[in-house]
Amino acid sequence: MSRDGSAPTLVEILTRTESWLRRRGVEQPRLESELLLSHVLGMQRLQLYLVHDRPMAEEELAALRPLVSRRGEREPLSWILGTRGFHAIELKMRPGVLDPRPDTETLVDAVLSQIPEGEDAEEVFVADIGSGSGAVGLAIAAARPQVRLYAVDVDETALAVTRANVEQLGLTDRVAVLAGDLLAPIPEARAIDWVVSNPPYIPTRHIDKLMPEVSRHEPRKALDGGDDGLAVIRRLVTESAKRARRGVALEVGHDQAPRVADLLRRTGFTDLDTFRDLGGIPRVVLGRRDPSG
Numbered sequence: 001m002s003r004d005g006s007a008p009t010l011v012e013i014l015t016r017t018e019s020w021l022r023r024r025g026v027e028q029p030r031l032e033s034e035l036l037l038s039h040v041l042g043m044q045r046l047q048l049y050l051v052h053d054r055p056m057a058e059e060e061l062a063a064l065r066p067l068v069s070r071r072g073e074r075e076p077l078s079w080i081l082g083t084r085g086f087h088a089i090e091l092k093m094r095p096g097v098l099d100p101r102p103d104t105e106t107l108v109d110a111v112l113s114q115i116p117e118g119e120d121a122e123e124v125f126v127a128d129i130g131s132g133s134g135a136v137g138l139a140i141a142a143a144r145p146q147v148r149l150y151a152v153d154v155d156e157t158a159l160a161v162t163r164a165n166v167e168q169l170g171l172t173d174r175v176a177v178l179a180g181d182l183l184a185p186i187p188e189a190r191a192i193d194w195v196v197s198n199p200p201y202i203p204t205r206h207i208d209k210l211m212p213e214v215s216r217h218e219p220r221k222a223l224d225g226g227d228d229g230l231a232v233i234r235r236l237v238t239e240s241a242k243r244a245r246r247g248v249a250l251e252v253g254h255d256q257a258p259r260v261a262d263l264l265r266r267t268g269f270t271d272l273d274t275f276r277d278l279g280g281i282p283r284v285v286l287g288r289r290d291p292s293g
């Protein structure tokens, strides 16, 4: 209700939501208010400004309030909206599954740079280990029709979201979604060309210092890389060295690239490359198998 007793207009609600989210530390409160409001009203974001002086109905406000309140608690926006754009695909999202980061698109691009384009190109078998929402593997499979993907996770919620995204992207013929630890659920007889992973790599003691979206909400097993952050990566590199025919590409923490490159070299990967994210941080380490070895 406005001060004069009339229903508040859309732009008034937008402004109030923005200042409320700003006070709660949300980094882009205007943009996010627009996204929440357009979600509730079923409009495109830019359409809001064409009808900015339209009064808001009580049912619309009732639908908006809990969403704004969740965001004020710093729940990831993608969980609230139920969707997130990543690379060239749109993903379904839900609470409990890691919200994919823009920096992770570096991992997708690194792997795509190794897989030629072309409808009649040879099949390439990719294993996305720790698939979460499916972001990495599905962006790769969507961009390269010759890719056959194994999407593996230990977490049931993550697997359910990966499956939902495989379906909505129409990739069921080319993707197997498997439950289990690292490469174990992929039968030994199955070929793997590339192992690709954005594994948990945050040192345990750093998790509580991260932004509230992460420390308060995201699942620990998606983040926790043990004392030095490399506990999962070490096991994954050892397993990949036995099975990956062409190579491995891993997302790593901001200061982990040299140590991970060293691990890859010591397990027999050669011709290593590092890829930087948008902030210039070495974010992905890629190692190849020596074809002669």
Ligand SMILES: C[S@@+](CC[C@H](N)C(=O)[O-])C[C@H]1O[C@@H](n2cnc3c(N)ncnc32)[C@H](O)[C@@H]1O
Pocket (backbone or CB within 6 Å): 098, 099, 100, 101, 104, 129, 130, 131, 132, 133, 134, 135, 136, 152, 153, 154, 155, 158, 180, 181, 182, 198, 199, 200, 201, 221, 222, 223, 232
């Ligand atoms: C950092 S998240 C990455 C999710 C997704 N790939 C992305 O980039 O948005 C790590 C994922 O690895 C999964 N995970 C953790 N330990 C695992 C293990 N031992 N084997 C398979 N998956 C694991 C977690 O459940 C989580 O979904």
